Amino acid sequence: MSDRGGIGKAEMVAQLLALLPSDSVLSEPEDLHPYECDGLSAYRQQPWITVLPRTVDEVQDVMRLCHRHGVPVVARGAGTGLSGGALPHPRGLLLGLARLHGILAIDPIARTARVQPGVRNLAISEAAAPYGLYYAPDPSSQIACTIGGNVAENSGGVHCLKYGLTVHNILQIKLVTPEGELLVIGGEALDSPGYDLLALVTGSEGMLGVVVEATVRLLPRPEQAQVLLAAFDDVEKAGAAVGAVISEGIIPAGLEMMDNLAIRAAEDFAHAGYPREAAAILLCELDGTREEVAGQVTRVRQILEQGGATELRLARDEAERALFWKGRKSAFPAVGRLAPDYYCMDGTIPRRQLPLVLRRIGELSGQFDLPVANVFHAGDGNLHPLILYDANKPGELARAEAFGGKILELCVEVGGSITGEHGVGMEKIDQMCVQFGAAELTQFHAIKHAFDPQELLNPGKAVPTLHRCAEFGAMHVHGGKLPHPDLERF
């Protein structure tokens, strides 16, 4: 039986200290400060208590204790998430998993790595490198973000058009349930009996269980990779060129687009050699066997030239290839230097809608009087508009958030999604009401209930209540049509 809300902080701390060493339980405000937010720093909340277990047994003990007392639990990896998914609960435990950071096994023959959740994404590829293998999903934060967080968010990266998302690259996870039970989901074979719980749990944002181990697939490092940089004097031409490459039967390993503001910011920051005057650039990486890459480079060159590229450069060597990518991967911090604050959006759209969406974002930028830079995983339709604002100016944060919300609603309107890889978390919870109807949201709550009937895991995130949607819908009437017309209004 739970006595939710019943236990006092001092008593909870005492009971945790009976389970964990004293340096694993933080309860003083100065110790809790670093855990107030994740990568979305506009949202802050001091946790009630932070615990930093070192073993799976400790995680299970903590979960059992929280379950007994009805205390909410928010799991956190490296805290690099961009949607407030690891925002603490004021009456809950923040469960930091960074100390479970062991690489348990690398199997170069079966091409797998078994790792604890706190292992950094890049560390897996580094450990696999001596065998000529690597872990494919590479979110921009890969130097810091952890695999546990990657599973929770179903992270992508710049290579996911060809190599897939986290869900396509993991074989097995171990999951601790809200009751403290350890479940093995998936397996070392390519499939497992029963429902595909691995797919369901991947990307579930810490709502269904706590990931305490992952077995990931490793791929052979391609024999060769080359990057073409193409400049365009018009964003629409660049967008059309992307479609032309793909319709020629070529799947680039990476295909990225940046608009002029993003180009200039990245160039000033990384000195990657980007053409500062271009309206848009494309970075197209091709990988495979030497013969295959040579053939594809020739064809892609032709396609981009025919598509109106004003400049075309093939990275001369590995150093220049790395530099081209450095500019792209540092685009967020680079744009961050243009204004005191920036707000990174994460919508996806069918690629053909890009010209329309960019035009509308430009109009919205004028309406909200805030500049926006656009970085685009063009191959897979994942758009990252970066809204520039100054949180110290009264009203600007609210305006940036409202602008961002409009962009996400626009993505849904053209057949896309409110989040491609950053997750819903706290940030996009209202836009979930635009993406989904009451029946889907109700089904999501039923799924949650199957895993976590007491709603102890990350409560209030990822899936809005219908009540919340009714209130949000009342504020956002579009074209005279209320979303969720079947709901009572409060």
Added chain:
Amino acid sequence: MAGDRDQTDALRQQVVQAHEGRTPLVIRGGGSKGFYGRPTDGIPLDTGGHRGVISYEPTELVLTARAGTPLAQIEALLAAQGQMLAFEPPHWGEGATLGGTVACNLSGPRRPFAGSARDYVLGCRVLNGRGEPLHFGGEVMKNVAGYDAARLMAGALGTLGVLLDVSLKVLPAPEQELTLVQACPPDQALETMNRLAGRPLPLSAAAWAEGGLHLRFSGAASAFASIREHVPGDVLTDAATFWTDLRERRLPFFADARALWRIALPPAAPQPALAGDWLIDWGGAQRWLAGDAPADQVRAAAAALGGHATLFHADASAVDFHPLADGLWALHRRLKQAFDPAGILNPGRMYAGL
């Protein structure tokens, strides 16, 4: 196309009625995979008439079609644009539909190198057990809004929802393919498959059948010369027939009168010590055993190696899946309850009580 129909309303009505009357339904598309699972009783729910490609954008790499659309029709449409379903789905019969393929999560020889049917699901519309039409996922490559209930439907055998339409990622078909065959024993074949899969080669299938290791490479023909320098073996002429027959379980191996086991294993696991005849596919991750070994023995051997075993009955009447661990079974029951509270969608098809 002629014959395209949207029967969402009719299907919905039948599911709503079944929910109200707590009457079990047996979902049937083309009827090619009725044997895949446990035998079930109930009123037939025919999805075969709910058919037609709703949208196909070659440059977006996305196809959306109704569940009853014949798989062959989709494959022909894609082939005309130089594209394919990269998971190389088995048809296992003339009438195979998109819905059945996704519901069974069936994938062919390309699976270990390109991914499974589930991997290519971008979104779907389903009727849950209350007859509510639900839309999960979408038509974009990346979408992490809400739980991934779309991929959950893949392999759920219709027990969580009736698939109405499915959006799949599609890929360009390879320029060329080359199949090399070398005679060798199964252990050596496993060693070679796994070693080559760890090297940057355009490997797209690896199987040991009829006494020989069959390796398929896909991609630019210009790369094949250097592959032939490094990989021994003779070029198999009419390789397409071999891979299709393997996928469709039409090779002579599958004509065996004994029970057939599909044993899913970690690809580098040694051959289980079980009596019978073997065929190895999926680069070692899918092994077929024809033989009379007792079921308990086969399941225990598969589990000991980190895998699981599925029994295809000798009379082709049914398929039994590997039992679930206790904790997972309880979760399966609760998920079934969440989607289908009256238990009317293909009840017992996957496991008794689900």
